[in-house]
Amino acid sequence: MLDIRKIYVPTPYQVGPVNCYLIMNRPFTLVDPGPESAEGREGLLAGLSDAGVRPDEIERVIITHWHADHCGLASWLSEQWGVQVYVHRLEKPKLTPGYDKHAERLPFLLEAGVPSSDLEEMLNDRDPLPNPLLPLTRVNLLEGGETLAFTGGALQVMHMPGHSTGHICLYDAESKIFLAGDFILAHITPNPFIAARPEDPNQRVQTLAQYLTGLNIMKDMDISLILTGHGENISDCPAVIAKVLDHRYKRMDVFSGILEGAVLSTYQVMRIMYPGIRGFDILLGISEVLAYMDYLEARGKVSHEVQDGVSLYRLSSSK
């Protein structure tokens, strides 16, 4: 049986602390060690000390996804104590020097019709954390489907994209515990962030389709407890998964309703849904609406035409 402990590591983000998980079976392992900041290091070291574990006893770090609040400390742990880092191969390019997340997203934001004043606002709303990087050595790339062995247990690696392209979740088949990262959270709907397709950066990843596929996989699994990347554990798993799926499908009706008798850009739809949002939240809003437009379009429910570089959407039946 795996002995999994939770360590709250502070982040400067609105979401609050990130949940790092310490697995007390050999090799001692951390899942999502937290952000690269003085507070992050302190929080992690305090949590390890409470558990009676020295940092040099940690042998392995598993990263659920590339976001700075989850994985920033992986490099530090590896450089200080020779820890092996495990991450999905699709996250590696984003954890490499020179990766520019703004450049990846910009063509999609322009196509969404985001005005330059809002683009500027998003860029000026600077990330308080540095871009996380992988260490130069001791990186182990995952595909999904692997089993990571421990003394007295194992974790199965599941590739669960949607929130990020190379997001992984971990499943302990013995205790039926599911480590979810940001794939599912108790009180927040994780954002389907805009992402370019790894094989064709001019195209977007179909994030919502990926997300729904993953939720349906979870629905059919035997899960006793979900350990999330932020906030509380989820114990009533079938109910929460059903609620999230229901929320996603209802959202589709909301977006279809907004397009009733109208021809609108993604930005215009976003402003109808979220008139007041500013700064970085504009990116979250656009990501969400775009994910729905792509999903509805792939299923023939909406279509778009491009005018002056901006995609304008309409309901297919109102053509």
Ligand SMILES: [Zn+2]
């Ligand atoms: Zn995240």
Ligand SMILES: [Zn+2]
């Ligand atoms: Zn997160």
